[in-house]
Amino acid sequence: MLLYEAPGSPYAQKIKIALREKSVPFDVEWPDSLGTGRTDDPFGLANPRTQVPMLVDGDTRVFDSTIILEYIEERWPEPPLLPRSPADRAAARMIEDVCDTQYEAVTWGYGEVTAFGRASGELAETLKAAAARQTAVLQGWLTERLGDGPWFGGATFGWADASVAPLLHRSVLNGMGPAPDTALAAWYRRLVERPSVAVTFTEYAAAASRMPAVLEAFRTGAKVREYRDYRLEWMIRSGGIEVVLAGLRDGTIRFSWPHA
Secondary structure, eight states, X not given: OEEEXXXXXXXXXXXXXXXXXXXXXXXXXXXXXXXXXXXXSHHHHHOTTOOXXXXXXXXXXXXXXXXHHHHHHHHSOSSOSSOSSHHHHHHHHHHHHHIIIIXXXXXXXXXXXXXXXXXXXXXHHHHHHHHHHHHHHHHHHHHHHXXXXXXXXXXXXXXXXXXXXXXXXXXXXXXXXOOTTSHHHHHHHHHTTSHHHHHHHHHHHHGGGGHHHHHHHHHHTSSOEXXXXXXHHHHHHTTOHHHHHHHHHHTOXXXXXXXX
C-alpha cells in the first residue's frame, strides 16, 4: 500500500487519518514531480491531475481524496467511518464537501499570502481579513453540525471528523481557531489526542523543515502553484484578482489539467 502525498495537504492528511483508524499499514511518498505539471513518472502517469493524494493498492490506482475515502471504506469496512442511516451518511458527506471546497480554499488562500508572499501591504491585509471572516463563518456552521455530541457522527469518530480535522488544525496554527469555550474547541481538544490524528499532525509538523526548499522551488519557477476551482474563486472574490493576473503574467501559477 502506497500513498502519494505532501504532508501539508489536508486532503492527504484526511486519508492518512482514515487508514490509521482502520489499522491499514501503508507507506508514503512525496513525489518530486508534484507542482511541476510533469506526467512522466509513476505518479503522473497514473494521475494526470498530478494532485495528491493518490493511493496505490496493488494494481489499483485511485486519485481524488473523496474517491479514495470511498475506496477505503469499501475495501476495509471495519471499523466503519460512515454512519448507518442514509440521512447521517449524507450529513457526513456534506461536511466533507464543504471542508474540501470552501474551507480548504480559505486556508489555502491565507497561506498564499503569509507563506508564499503573493500579496503585500494593503492587499495582503485585505486577503487576510477575508480569510478571518470566512473562517469564523465556516466554524460557526461546523459548530451547528457538531451539536452536543463528542464527534460529528455522534458517539463515534468518523468520516466527517477525519474531513474537518486537517482544516481546523490549520486554522488553529494560523491563529484562527475556535473560541476556547465552544463545542468546536472541545472537539479539537479530543481530536488531537486521538492516535490516528496525533501521528498525522506530527508528520505535518516535521515536514516544516522541508518548507524553505519548497518555497524556493516556487520562487524560482521550478514548481508552479495550481489555482484550481474553489481556490481560484476564493482569490478573486476576496479581492485578489491582481494576484491571479500577476501570476499568469509571470508564469508563477497554473490551472488544472488539461492545461491547454
